[in-house]
Amino acid sequence: MKDYTGILTTPFTAGAARREELARFLRARREALAPQRPGGRRRTPGLRREEVAAEAGISVTWYTWLEQARDVSVSAETLRRVARALQLNETEEHYLTGLARPGDFRAASPEKVPEALLTIVQGLSPHPAYAMDRVFNVVAWNDPAETLFGAFTTGDPVTGNVLARLFLDPEWKRLFVDWPGIARSAVAQFRTATAAFAQDPEVTGLVARLCDEAPVFATVWQAAELAPSPDWTKVIRRGNRTESWRYSVLRPEGAAKGFTVTLYLPLTRPEGPAAT
Incomplete structure (x- = not known):
């Protein structure tokens, strides 16, 4: 799979690798959802980007940038809306937040065991x-x-x-x-x-x-x-x-x-x- 994260990277590419995994994760979850109102012929499985963006209350352009691994900032509230639109469970939302807002998570374990x-x-x-x-x-x-x-x-x-x-x-x-x-x-x-x-x-x-x-x-x-x-x-x-x-x-x-x-x-x- 293209999301293999065992490949060694430098600090200069780590952010890009994280965004690529975020993009892959969003696409995979979007494509796994069935449209609530099936109709018309769809070229790709799952929901369209426009449908996810509308459900989350954000612009299609901004959501597209996330799926394109662009370097954009995202608020915690916006992430929660995206998670609801994609019907993520608690574990999946935790993973999404870790990829999009790594600063929200616990700092590294201290070198000395307390x-x-x-x-x-x-x-x-x-x-x-x-x-x-x-x-x-x-x-x-x-x-x-x-x-x-x-x-x-x-x-x-x-x-x-x-x-x-x-x-x-x-x-x-x-x-x-x-x-x-x-x-x-x-x-x-x-x-x-x-x-x-x-x-x-x-x-x-x-x-x-x-x-x-x-x-x-x-x-x-x-x-x-x-x-x-x-x-x-x-x-x-x-x-x-x-x-x-x-x-x-x-x-x-x-x-x-x-x-x-x-x-x-x-x-x-x-x-x-x-x-x-």
């Missing part, structure tokens, strides 16, 4: 918990998390990053019973979370490496799916049995802002052998 974050993660014991920066690098974890998931190593290209570990660590592929669904969701979450800085070297470098080393990641990444952080149940293999865990993502404020904390809470454990 003491408050370490306190939060340790305080969640005896439940497994770990903290990640904005590109899914694991920066803190507690002992229960290491017991459940294996050792983390800060800075390690595999065990130091959750996205890389899902695709490059054979033990994690076995650990999660529904690995394909979990891996697919993680990629969609990563794309959504990094929209505002998708062309930063820390993002493009990780994406390029995973595309090279894990062909299945390249396939999932090119599908350009979006997803929020889910609150769901994961089934994990422990020896020859399985355990069900509730997975949640917490977003601290204050000194720990810019990081996320992943928390696992134990649920009922099945008595049968592990699924194959």
Whole structure:
């Protein structure tokens, strides 16, 4: 797909790449909508630009510039109207805002892990918990998390990053019973979370490496799916049995802002052998 964002760029081209992805996203969502009043012969699928602009209450010229990846400013209110016109869900609107108004999003995670974050993660014991920066690098974890998931190593290209570990660590592929669904969701979450800085070297470098080393990641990444952080149940293999865990993502404020904390809470454990 032409929207492949694993290609390394310089700071001078990062803005252009973000606008190109914004244009692609708008076109894709517009073409996916069925006209409310079908009539006449249409040369292209979906709504016309004129129909989206009218629904959003903006000029056709201005909306066309967005789909042409022009360097134009857009207000938050205008984006909300465009999102409604395109019938975007909450996750899609979040992605749209990240592309069009990256300054509205959280600043980069601090280089030094704040003491408050370490306190939060340790305080969640005896439940497994770990903290990640904005590109899914694991920066803190507690002992229960290491017991459940294996050792983390800060800075390690595999065990130091959750996205890389899902695709490059054979033990994690076995650990999660529904690995394909979990891996697919993680990629969609990563794309959504990094929209505002998708062309930063820390993002493009990780994406390029995973595309090279894990062909299945390249396939999932090119599908350009979006997803929020889910609150769901994961089934994990422990020896020859399985355990069900509730997975949640917490977003601290204050000194720990810019990081996320992943928390696992134990649920009922099945008595049968592990699924194959």
